[in-house]
Amino acid sequence: MLDNIRDKSRPIGLPAEDPHVYELADMVEFCQKYDEVYIYGAAYKQQMLYKLLKNSKKINIKGFVVTNIESNEVPIGDIYLVDEVLKRKRAGIILGLGDGYYRQIIPKFREIGFTDYFLPTEWNKRTIAEQMTPRDPEYNSFEISLTDHCNMTCQMCDHYAQLSDEWYVDTDILDRDLKRMNELCEGKCAVITLLGGEPLLHPDVIKCMEITRRYFEECPIILLTNGLLLLKKENDEKGNLWEVCKRLNITISITRYPIKLDYDAIKKKAAEYEVALLLSSDIHSAVPLEEAKISYKHTFNLEGNPDNIYFPACHYYNHLGVVKDGRYYMCPVSAHIDIFNKKFGKNLKLTDKDSIDIFEAESWEDIANFQADRIPFCCYCDIQKWGCHSVWKPSTGKIEEYI
Numbered sequence: 001m002l003d004n005i006r007d008k009s010r011p012i013g014l015p016a017e018d019p020h021v022y023e024l025a026d027m028v029e030f031c032q033k034y035d036e037v038y039i040y041g042a043a044y045k046q047q048m049l050y051k052l053l054k055n056s057k058k059i060n061i062k063g064f065v066v067t068n069i070e071s072n073e074v075p076i077g078d079i080y081l082v083d084e085v086l087k088r089k090r091a092g093i094i095l096g097l098g099d100g101y102y103r104q105i106i107p108k109f110r111e112i113g114f115t116d117y118f119l120p121t122e123w124n125k126r127t128i129a130e131q132m133t134p135r136d137p138e139y140n141s142f143e144i145s146l147t148d149h150c151n152m153t154c155q156m157c158d159h160y161a162q163l164s165d166e167w168y169v170d171t172d173i174l175d176r177d178l179k180r181m182n183e184l185c186e187g188k189c190a191v192i193t194l195l196g197g198e199p200l201l202h203p204d205v206i207k208c209m210e211i212t213r214r215y216f217e218e219c220p221i222i223l224l225t226n227g228l229l230l231l232k233k234e235n236d237e238k239g240n241l242w243e244v245c246k247r248l249n250i251t252i253s254i255t256r257y258p259i260k261l262d263y264d265a266i267k268k269k270a271a272e273y274e275v276a277l278l279l280s281s282d283i284h285s286a287v288p289l290e291e292a293k294i295s296y297k298h299t300f301n302l303e304g305n306p307d308n309i310y311f312p313a314c315h316y317y318n319h320l321g322v323v324k325d326g327r328y329y330m331c332p333v334s335a336h337i338d339i340f341n342k343k344f345g346k347n348l349k350l351t352d353k354d355s356i357d358i359f360e361a362e363s364w365e366d367i368a369n370f371q372a373d374r375i376p377f378c379c380y381c382d383i384q385k386w387g388c389h390s391v392w393k394p395s396t397g398k399i400e401e402y403i
Helices: 022-029 043-051 097-114 122-131 173-186 205-215 231-233 241-248 263-273 337-343 366-369 376-380
Strands: 037-040 061-068 077-079 092-095 141-146 191-196 221-225 251-255 279-280 294-297 320-324 326-331 355-357 387-391
Touching: 022 092, 022 122, 037 263, 043 061, 043 122, 043 337, 061 097, 092 097, 141 173, 173 205, 173 320, 173 366, 191 205, 205 221, 205 241, 221 387, 231 241, 241 263, 241 320, 263 279
Parallel strands: 037 061, 037 092, 061 077, 141 191, 141 320, 191 221, 221 251, 251 279
Antiparallel strands: 294 387, 320 326, 326 355
16 A cells, blocks of 8 residues: 555654645645646656545535546546647646656756746655545554543643543453454554553553553554553552563553652663653654653644545544444544543534444454545644644633634
8 A cells, every 4th residue: 555655664663754734725826726737747756636625615626637647547636738728728737757858858847937836845745645544554553542541640641631630541442443453454554552541540551551562562662641640550459560561561651740750760760661761842753852851832723614624634544543433433532532522511522423333344454444545534633723832730620722
């Protein structure tokens, strides 16, 4: 699926490279100026661009323009000769071909005075195609919340743990779901993350870890925690968590917060048990960061924008799913939105199309195709306003952290 376009030298499990959202906005603005929009070129990257723009009801994307129709056959969209389209009034063309073709195209456009074209960057042409390509299971990651609640109250938590009631995953349901995921993806996965809330609050966290490793013998498993309870888990009545992490080859990842926690003692304990430890104020960084943690704001448009096509710039889209109670969700934001709705009395709607039943899915291809498409819930995410917000601090519990 992805073999022809993904750079396999990138570390597996890191977030995909996102298209530049401001360039997506420029392209949308360009498209909305014209009665008809065409994409120059009809190869794979151009098809993914067409797939993106078809999600907008305000853009009339007609198809592809080429110099020779006979040599181009694509499964989606219609194909037109470029000379025909250049004669049409109120028609705009997106140059989806590689920059190397511009020496052939731009002089011809200038010769006839045609200026109604848009030049995407090579970065966006590549990353849009990469983001919208169904992924093989070994390039896909998913997470499971062992708890929804937490022993910290972080502002802007995208799992809404600081707003949640006490909740623990049922180990029988976890076993059932992971067994099915193993069947769908044949035990292959880039990374499985066990988190929360705070996963160490789960009274059977060790059992949850053992279940996960039972069904995914080879893939990396991460236990993502704030670390507050880690040292106490050495002498837990349910077992020594450190020994279990060593035995099951599970990595402990700690988000470093500006709190009074003996991180050096945790490092020593990890070294003592020979447990892989990741410790960073930014868990997505390729190198550990010890500076102050920055809170990331996932801004909502509470009214929803059904025409929102900025989803390829979301760092969750088609990369990090959520397995929860027999369903596979696109992202933690949608998977846990019921907590947000209950806390603030809102109705950000979640439909059956926002997740897929893993027991009705016939193969991994069903999951992969679901993830590579836009879900209705995307209308609420104001991705143009997402970004680093402020130095970490405790949550106020107010809705302003999300709007």
